[in-house]
Each structure stands twice: as C-alpha cells, then as structure tokens.
Amino acid sequence: MGLLNDRVALVTGAGQGIGEAIAREFAAEGAWVAVVDIRRETAEQVAASLGINARASVFDITDADAYKNAVEDVLRERGRIDILVNNAAVAFTADVFEDTRQQWERTMAVNLEAMHQGAKLVAPAMARRGWGRIINISSVQAFATDGRVGAYCASKGGIVALTRSLAVELAAHGILVNAIAPGFVRTAMSMVDGVDETTTGDFAEWYVKRRKIPLARAAEPREIARVAVFLAGEDCSYVTGATLVADGGLTITF
Ligand SMILES: NC(=O)c1ccc[n+]([C@@H]2O[C@H](COP(=O)([O-])OP(=O)(O)OC[C@H]3O[C@@H](n4cnc5c(N)ncnc54)[C@H](O)[C@@H]3O)[C@@H](O)[C@H]2O)c1
Secondary structure: OOOOOOOEEEEEOOOOHHHHHHHHHHHHOOOEEEEEEOOHHHHHHHHHHHHHHEEEEEOOOOOHHHHHHHHHHHHHHHOOOOEEEEOOOOOOOEOOOOOOHHHHHHHHHHHHHHHHHHHHHHHHHHHHHOOEEEEEEOOHHHOOOOOOEHHHHHHHHHHHHHHHHHHHHHHHHOEEEEEEEEOOEOOHHHEEOOEEOOOOHHHHHHHHHOOOOOOOOOEOHHHHHHHHHHHHOOOOOOOOOOEEEEOOOHHHOO
C-alpha cells in the first residue's frame, strides 16, 4: 500500500527538478499524476517514464484558459483531483537598479498569480468530495536573502501569506493547504550566471565547512519531494496554513 494510493495529483513544473521528484515520489506512492510543464519534451519524458501512472500536460500556467482546460481534462479523465502541487517558478537575478518591469511581472504571474489560479480551479472539485491537499512551493528567500532576486523574494513571501489565506477559506471543505520553503536544492535553478551555486568554493567554505547550513550540504530534490508526500497524504491531518522549512537548518543560523 502506497501513502497516496488511488489519489489523483496535478504537479506544475514537473518536467525537471523538484517538481519532477515530486511527480516520481507521488507515483511511487500510488498516485496518478498530471505532469504539468511549459516544456513539452521534459514533461513527456517524465510522464512516459511513469507509465500508466501519469500523463504529460503541456501549457503555460499563466494562460488561464489553458489551465482551465487542463484541469477539466483531468476531471473528465480521472473523475477528480485530490492533490495540487503549485511548484513551477521562474527566477531572474538582478538588483533594483537593473531589474525590469517585465521581469517583475513575469515572476509574479508564474510564481504567485498562477498559484492562486490553480487553487481556484481545483478547489470546487476537491470541495465536492470533501477532501483535498494543496501544496505551494515557497522558498527560504521568503524570509532571508542576499539580494538580487527582489521579485522572486516578494513572490515567495506572497506564497506564505496566500497559503494561510487559502487554508482558512478551504478548511471547512476538508482541503488542507500548506507550503514548503526549501533552502539550497541541487536543480537547474541552483545555476546562477552559468555556475551551480552549490558547488562553488564560497559554498564549500561558508555553508559546508563553517556549517552555515548545519547539515552541511544542499538538498537533493527527492528530500523536498518526501516532505510533499507527507503534506499530500492522510498522515497530514492536522497541519494547515503552515510553511514547512526544509533547508538543512540554514535559516536558524546567523
Ligand atoms: N532549487 C532550489 O534551490 C530551490 C530553492 C528554494 C525553492 N525552490 C522552488 O522550488 C520550485 C522548483 O524549483 P526547481 O529548482 O525544481 O526549478 P527548475 O527551474 O529546475 O524547474 C522549474 C520547472 O517549472 C517549469 N515552468 C516554469 N515556468 C512555467 C510556466 N509558466 N508554466 C509551466 N511550467 C513552467 C520549467 O519548465 C521547469 O521544468 C520552485 O517553486 C522554486 O522557486 C527551489
């Protein structure tokens, strides 16, 4: 028996990185997964590797009509959606002197507005069945940052607040809404200016040797995905509106 047997899940940004790991762990726990991504190739590869437990769903989550159609497709095909993981995000590296209006708007549209839209689209179907789990991927950058990612930080802080609001609104319908705030995770997003920031000399010195991250390493995507498995399943019965920080202790040090 898997922890998510017979559950139907929709995971955004599941073509790679943390979203891919979540799709894989959900499928391994018995769920059927809609692998949502803007990139066809990666979404189809992940879905194909999961076989009958998944289907690729390729669209831009900021396209409200496409998102609505995708949710309707899953409801038609599977009869329900039990779990939504709002994971897809973008990040632009630029300080306040350099960043552009376009970067700000794209960041907010993908990272925050589409999250609200996704919740809005799945909540009625979850409420009809009196059961649902919505998991929003935030970041430690909601709380702490070394700059040059203002729009990203603002979007991730917004996710923490939106999670609480949704949790209050949806509790009476049996829908629990929580966020995960990862620290450093080894994915394509940890590439900054072409360099994997978890492999630099500075990272080794500061976060590993001096244990600014008490666990002295970056996370693997699967370690974040296992937190999502908990939040998606029956074991999560009395946690809602929370942001679980999964950062190896990074934000408890100074
Ligand atoms: N990697 C880290 O260190 C880290 C740390 C903290 C939080 N996070 C958060 O975890 C989540 C996943 O991050 P990741 O590192 O796996 O990122 P990633 O860049 O490796 O993957 C993001 C995925 O989202 C997809 N995507 C982007 N825009 C989309 C859109 N408009 N519509 C549909 N799909 C879209 C991309 O194609 C990609 O497959 C994000 O919310 C990120 O902010 C990551």
